[in-house]
Amino acid sequence: MTKIKCIAAAALLHLILGGCGPLIVFGTGAAAGVGGYRYYQGSLITVYDAPFERTWEAGLKAVQVLGSTVKDARHDLTSGTVSAEQADGTPVTLKTKYVSAEQTEVAIRVGFWGDEEAGAVIARRIRETLEGQV
Numbered sequence: 001m002t003k004i005k006c007i008a009a010a011a012l013l014h015l016i017l018g019g020c021g022p023l024i025v026f027g028t029g030a031a032a033g034v035g036g037y038r039y040y041q042g043s044l045i046t047v048y049d050a051p052f053e054r055t056w057e058a059g060l061k062a063v064q065v066l067g068s069t070v071k072d073a074r075h076d077l078t079s080g081t082v083s084a085e086q087a088d089g090t091p092v093t094l095k096t097k098y099v100s101a102e103q104t105e106v107a108i109r110v111g112f113w114g115d116e117e118a119g120a121v122i123a124r125r126i127r128e129t130l131e132g133q134v
Contacts, residue, residue: 037123042114043107046123047099050130055104056080057093062125068092086110092122 037046048055056075060082063070068084075081078098085091095107108128110118 027116035042039114039116039119042111043095043109044114044119044123045105045107046101046126047105048126048130051102052078052096052098054130055106055126056096058126058129059096059106059122061129062122063092063094065129066122066125090115090118092115094122 037044039045045064047111048058050058059076060070061072063082069085070082070084072081072083075096080096082094082096083091084093091109093109095109097107099105106123108119108122110122130132
């Protein structure tokens with residue numbers, strides 16, 4: 001019976017760490033401007049410690065600086081979407097959502113099925129833009 005408990009405990013630990021691993025890697029430091037991130041159903045979802053409008057502008061700039069062509073970009077007071085295309089035709093979508101006065105969530109999807117590494121490049125560029133490094 002103890003062997004089953006050990007296996008169950010190991011499986012539970014795997015699930016907990018598997019879901020929180022990205023948060024541990026990126027941390028939650030305000031200095032980096034990132035409140036945390038996760039990869040969910042093909043989208044890299046990042047929470048930035050910045051107001052909605054600043055984050056929206058940083059996302060739009062990041063996509064353009066990285067060489068994508070913006071096809072459509074629109075937002076209202078609490079949400080917005082940028083639809084773009086990389087030079088090779090790969091679609092890029094940023095969905096920005098107001099969380100609070102000082103936090104904004106951005107869901108980044110690169111390609112039809114999602115590309116976590118390419119999304120991380122965009123997320124990093126957004127963070128750098130927010131920090132004034134670009």
